[in-house]
Amino acid sequence: MRRTPARRLFAATLLVASVLAPMALAGSPPVQAAGIDRHDSCARDCLDPALRARLDRAIEDVREQAGIPGAVVGLWMPGKGNYVRASGVADTATGEPMAADSYVRIGSETKTFTVTALLELVDEHRVGLDDPISDYVPGVRNGHRITLRQLAEMRSGLFPYTADADFEHDLLSDPQRYFTPRELLAYGMKHKNTFAPGAEFQYSNSNLILLGLVIEKVSGQRLGDFIHDRVLRPSGLRHTLFPTGPEFPAPHPHGYTDQTLSGETADATCWNPSWAWGAGAMISDLHDLRSWARNVATGELLSPRTQAQRLKTLPTGVPGLSYGLGIFETGGWIGHNGSLPGYETVTVYLPPLKATLVIMINTDSLSGTQEPSTLLARAITRIATPDNVYDGGVSPT
Template identity: 70%
Template sequence: MRPFTSRRSLCAALLAASLWAPAVAHSAPADQRPVAAHPDKGDCPDSLGRKLTSRLDKTMNDVGKKAGIPGAVVGLWMPGKGCYVRSMGVADTRTGRPMAADSFVRIGSETKTFTVTALLELVDEGRVKLDDPISDYVKGVPNGRRITLRRLAQMRSGLFPYTEDPGFVHDLLSDPQRTFTPRQSLAYGFKHRNTFAPGKKFQYSNSNLVLLGMVVEKVTGHRLADVIRHRVLHPAHLRDTLFPQGNEFPRPHPRGYTDQTPSGEVADATNWNPSWAWAAGAMISDLQDLRTWAKSVATGQLLSPGTQKQRLKTLPTGFPGTTYGLGILKTNGWIGHNGSIPGYETVTVYLPSQKATLVVMMNTDITSQGQEPSTLLARAITAVATPENVYDGSATAP
């Protein structure tokens, strides 16, 4: 979930590319460097086999170098075959501190899966209906009488994405510590005409999820963070996932690097305030919680079968092999979501046909040849491990 199209400078490419290989050379001579410097401890007792593991190691190394990724963690679990958990590169480009598999990261747009789950629980309880117009809950939404909660969750509302407004971009980047309220964020988008009639096509817009977060608060009478904690995180047994109120960030966490700055130069975005993203992208999690959540959200463990069926009823996005449901992505068999916020990117998906789970976490959102680094890495990993089901998250990368 990038607030605007980033500009990758030459110095950013040179800096990041120089960090990947040295970071994995702590325990061996340069000509014998292991690709995976820090295998996860205790969570992956059965490897996928030497040959496949070696190919995955090489894949991580190749993508990391080419895309200029400072540090990354990949977890792949394939029941009956084994698992693969690796951390590579550095968590801090200044100190050379290695990336660790037990790190917390900002998960960006993966927050959408939590917000929509909270909404769908209210659907199960009969407190809201997916075909209710947003105007029943939030006043002042352009064409709000015709835009339903379903259209918002499907990314088919036609509302202008507030993150694409030049004024928003200026205000965020001129003061990354600024606190935005949901109404303040939406106001940047509401200045623009709607981009199409509700339901006509797919357009990824964070405005949609901020509105759904407001619906959850309106109906429950509680803060969205509290609703998600009590109604989603606790029942799903996610102990290391949180909805921050400001820029708080549990340790350990890597430094996050972005080129979404006024000059386009690389900056440390670790402590930027994610309030602007709120229900669309403010949350924090870690590898093991995301592993648990991948299966939970894809199989509907917190929802009734009927509501989960509606969630997974996906529509075309315009990207071959990729469709979008109610706050959830389907891409070549994989179900879940990706996330991007200045400094960090993630992918959390589940493959029902093999009961496989993939989690990717990294400490940069700097694009490589116009593509998000998390998509590049997840695509490459799945091309090796599940060649008949290759991940592609391009549809959710505006």
């Protein structure tokens, strides 16, 4: 039976990984070693060969069973070594191999950048986390009671615009369409709030659209410009960008999705991500995401007090998964995942080991009920950090 298009992509529910059963690979494409470049320090500091072999096999098992065309995995474990590998294909039509230096769309990992930008304004006393959103954006239902903190924590009760049927139809009918932030909010504002502010957790992209508008109003800059000037440039992230349309730097893999009106798989590489804006429009690469993982977890751009508030994660209702100010914690790993048509990513940091894990794949099509990037992260951490297994992530953008 064909899956109802879009509903699972935009439902904004929580997903928890299950372990894929071992499966023999028959004729599977070999793992491609990443080139010896700025991405791969393995020539100097590799993980133990036996551990690398186990990771190679685990990644291929998941990729085969979950139908992932191509994957890039980076794992950095100080004192033990590094692991950077690209496997599979970037283009199913030509068979072009996946490359470790690819750019990808990072979906909801954008939230970590948007919330960092907001927290910089908090440190400058230009906004307060407990300010009501009505102080900055008029017309938000119950906005006098919903705080910026609750928006960043996904506890506002605002209906997620991506779950609106009209939005789903409008996006999938014309994936090249440009959406404005106000247009996006209008889809969600048709619906009543789902609970009282602070009462529950609900992953809602409406929250991040509002926080983006707060940043624009207070800073006087476009959101993408503010993030570039105040977050990307100080962090040295030269391969990360906030696109204004479907532009996509090369090299990048083709991205494949089954979230279409017909239910058939489509190439979503050049779909316009304006519909995700401050919740999920950004692009990055392995090198930058590695740096960003540590930055987010350690608060390099923020005051200690503000970073401590960011890391105060709260239960989500899913065992092993808690959410803070634009970040989650699962199995001790801190960071975020991302998923939007054609691409999924995971960027997380494990403070006790100072370890970093980055995963980039070129599909968002579920394997059963599971996101393929979550399956990969779980399989990798079961081997590399068995005391700290990545148990799950928040839903697609």
